[in-house]
Amino acid sequence: MIQPQSAPNTKSTNDINWGIIAPGKIAQKFATALQGVNGAALYSVASRDLSRAHAFADQFGFETVAADYDALISDPKVDVIYIASPHTFHTEQSIACLAGAKPVLCEKPMSINAKQAQSVFTAAKDNKTFYMEAVWTRFMPMLAKVREIIDSGRIGEIQTAQASFGIDVPFSPQHRLYEPKLAGGALLDVGIYTITFAQWLMQTPPEQITAAAQLGTTGVDERTAVILRYPEGQLLTLNSAINSKSNHEAWIFGSKGRIKMSAFWQCQEIALYPDGADGEQEIIKIPHRINGYEGEIEEVNRCLRAGKIESEIFPWSESLTVMQIMDEARRQIGLRYDCED
Numbered sequence: 001m002i003q004p005q006s007a008p009n010t011k012s013t014n015d016i017n018w019g020i021i022a023p024g025k026i027a028q029k030f031a032t033a034l035q036g037v038n039g040a041a042l043y044s045v046a047s048r049d050l051s052r053a054h055a056f057a058d059q060f061g062f063e064t065v066a067a068d069y070d071a072l073i074s075d076p077k078v079d080v081i082y083i084a085s086p087h088t089f090h091t092e093q094s095i096a097c098l099a100g101a102k103p104v105l106c107e108k109p110m111s112i113n114a115k116q117a118q119s120v121f122t123a124a125k126d127n128k129t130f131y132m133e134a135v136w137t138r139f140m141p142m143l144a145k146v147r148e149i150i151d152s153g154r155i156g157e158i159q160t161a162q163a164s165f166g167i168d169v170p171f172s173p174q175h176r177l178y179e180p181k182l183a184g185g186a187l188l189d190v191g192i193y194t195i196t197f198a199q200w201l202m203q204t205p206p207e208q209i210t211a212a213a214q215l216g217t218t219g220v221d222e223r224t225a226v227i228l229r230y231p232e233g234q235l236l237t238l239n240s241a242i243n244s245k246s247n248h249e250a251w252i253f254g255s256k257g258r259i260k261m262s263a264f265w266q267c268q269e270i271a272l273y274p275d276g277a278d279g280e281q282e283i284i285k286i287p288h289r290i291n292g293y294e295g296e297i298e299e300v301n302r303c304l305r306a307g308k309i310e311s312e313i314f315p316w317s318e319s320l321t322v323m324q325i326m327d328e329a330r331r332q333i334g335l336r337y338d339c340e341d
């Protein structure tokens with residue numbers, strides 16, 4: 001039974017015991033954040049390779065290691081599991097945790113398609129157990145600031161917006177980003193941030209989705225562009241790539257002004273142009289308290305202490321809409337993964 005949080009900066013039996021499945025690259029950043037979050041304990045790690053679990057546990061100060069993933073799920077002292085494996089394992093591992101009544105924070109994309117995502121939500125509901133997709137972007141304090149500016153009317157009505165997330169990863173057919181068996185490609189890995197940005201901004205599903213892509217030699221989308229049209233005619237242009245770097249900006253263009261969000265998926269700085277092209281530029285900075293992953297961890301802790309199975313800040317319906325948009329985009333660009341058949 002999870003108890004109310006202990007006083008800040010004190011280790012307590014009321015701390016929430018976190019376990020990690022698949023201690024790879026992103027898990028390292030996550031564990032760094034976990035070290036700095038009050039009320040969260042680094043409890044256990046599970047890897048397919050026990051020596052990797054031990055090395056990770058020693059590096060970050062976890063209390064113990066599990067013999068394997070199943071042992072982590074069945075450990076009664078584990079309060080919540082963070083899943084950090086490649087995309088194709090997320091659905092199955094989430095459902096295994098939920099079936100064992102273990103709350104889950106699972107890396108993005110939560111599944112490969114909307115049908116798989118629905119099966120995860122069903123498992124969470126059936127087992128009355130918390131589930132959230134780990135989209136750290138949704139918990140950046142800057143999002144609340146941008147929303148406040150939009151709601152204040154300073155940039156007027158939203159007319160268009162754009163977001164771009166392109167990285168340049170040297171080609172290797174073994175790299176998970178180029179490997180179709182691991183559901184590689186730009187859209188599911190980095191494009192998801194642009195779609196999540198769109199969904200957060202517009203708060204309603206688009207009425208038209210148009211996608212184009214450059215598929216590479218392994219068959220995955222190396223570059224994808226998506227245009228979303230919303231009911232009042234707003235147009236959002238979203239670009240992603242795994243073989244070409246972009247400026248990583250999001251822009252929101254309103255009838256009276258505009259906002260530039262730098263490195264929008266981990267945004268710590270925005271520029272506000274309240275009076276159109278000729279207006280003065282106002283810079284607003286909100287730095288991460290740790291490394292940016294603290295927000296999603298704190299939200300999970302808050303939800304668990306409140307006995308919730310879903311976050312109202314980042315509800316399942318939002319993850320599902322993002323997945324449905326990506327399903328339609330992939331249908332249009334002709335990208336289907338073997339694991340979907």
Ligand SMILES: NC(=O)c1ccc[n+]([C@@H]2O[C@H](COP(=O)([O-])OP(=O)(O)OC[C@H]3O[C@@H](n4cnc5c(N)ncnc54)[C@H](OP(=O)(O)O)[C@@H]3O)[C@@H](O)[C@H]2O)c1
Nearest residue numbers: 022023024025026027047048052084085086087107108109
């Ligand atoms: N939120 C973010 O900012 C962010 C950033 C990067 C990535 N991600 C997401 O995090 C996930 C992992 O990305 P990553 O870059 O951390 O991956 P990674 O380092 O390549 O792999 C993570 C772990 O997954 C397991 N794994 C790797 N390849 C596997 C395979 N072929 N079969 C089964 N298990 C395998 C391994 O765990 P074991 O030790 O158990 O073998 C590995 O340590 C992806 O879904 C990605 O979208 C999120």
